[in-house]
Amino acid sequence: MSDEQSIIIKRVNKCPHAAHGGAWKIAFADFMTATMAFFLLLWVMGGTNDEEMKAIAEYFRNPTVIDASPEVLVESKSQGRQTNTIIDAGGFQDMPTGKEGDESGSGKAKEEAEMEQLKLEIQKKIAADPELSKLKDQLKLDVTPNGLQIQILDDRKRPMFEAGVDVPRDYAAKLIKEVGQILAHTDRPISIAGHTDSSRYASQDYTNWELSADRANAARRLLIRGGVPEKRIAQVVGLADTVPFDKQNPYNPRNRRISIIVLSQDAQQRLKSLSEAPGVEDLSKELKLGTPVQRAPAPAAPAHH
Structure with missing residues (x-):
């Protein structure tokens, strides 16, 4: 019996919670x-x-x-x-x-999209013409709250008008007429403004005011030749040197320019309110209704002694 080897049985007791590991974390x-x-x-x-x-x-x-x-x-x-x-x-x-806000927002978005499309068409037309493409640096197009602003800027080496007069150079006349062909496709009103630099005339009878107004009218005639209906011209003004393009240098040739604005609806209403005379509408209503207009009595004739 002493030679028999002892058999040792080892029992391991497992913890019942050991399987959960780090689940508590x-x-x-x-x-x-x-x-x-x-x-x-x-x-x-x-x-x-x-x-x-x-x-x-x-x-x-x-x-x-x-x-x-x-x-x-x-x-x-x-x-x-x-x-x-x-x-x-x-x-x-x-x-x-609400409905009013939605209509206003969609209307302005549609209006801005129309202005952007006009801008793109003008850019394409100018780029497609070898002669006019040389003037691309003198043509500035911007969509603003007032509408599409088209500025035709002067240059020292390539002026748009003859010096001191309202006669446009041939390439300038062609450029404005080409722009008119594009603007003829929209029914929005157009404003035209002429600008000069601060160089003065020796004569007091013809100043930058007259020159800027005459050049604006010359641009108006060219737009009409390009196809813009005359009734679409809402305003033609000469601003002399009061609104310079280069505010730091009033003698910069680029201050001499023609500004054409395809008016937005808001700008059109503002322009209309400025041009309407007060009281005219009330008077017209009275006349339409047949209401006699009260006139002041005539002064009595002086007595003869």
Whole structure:
């Protein structure tokens, strides 16, 4: 029996929770993330004013008003009326909404697209002509709130007009007529302004005012020859040297220019309001209605003694 080898059986007791490993860490991380988000929310709400709080509440009350947008609708009271406004979550700037706002916005977008298309057509037409393409640096096109501004600038080596007169050079006349062919395709009114530099005339009878006005009228005639209907010309003015292109150098040749503006709707209304005489509309209404116009009584004739 002493020669028999002893058999030792070793039993290992496994911990019942050993299989979970680090799962508790994931749960703890979720808890910490939620806690951080909660305190971040409290911090943001602490710096929010009453108006912004109302906007946020309105958004969560009816989140389907705006489709996937960070903007919310709130009610604002202005002059006794309630109007819907959009508050941007980034800058909280009010913008009008509703049918009127949509129509105004779409109208301006359509108007701007039309101006951009006119600008592109003019650029293409000038680039396609070898002679006129040399003048591209003297043709400045900009879409502004007033409309499409077309400025034809003078140059020391390539002036647009003969010196001191309203006679355009051949290439300048061709350029303006080509522009007129493009502008003939739109029904928007056109304003034309002539500009000069600050060089003075020796004579007081003919000044930069007369010269700028005469050159503006010369441009008007060329636009009409290009196809622009005469009734579309809303304004022709001479501004002398009062609106220089180069404000730092009033004698810069580029100050001598013709400015043609295809007027936007807003600019057209402003121009119309400036040109209308006050009281004319009221008088015309009275005449149409047949209401006699009251005239002051004639003074009595002096008595003869």
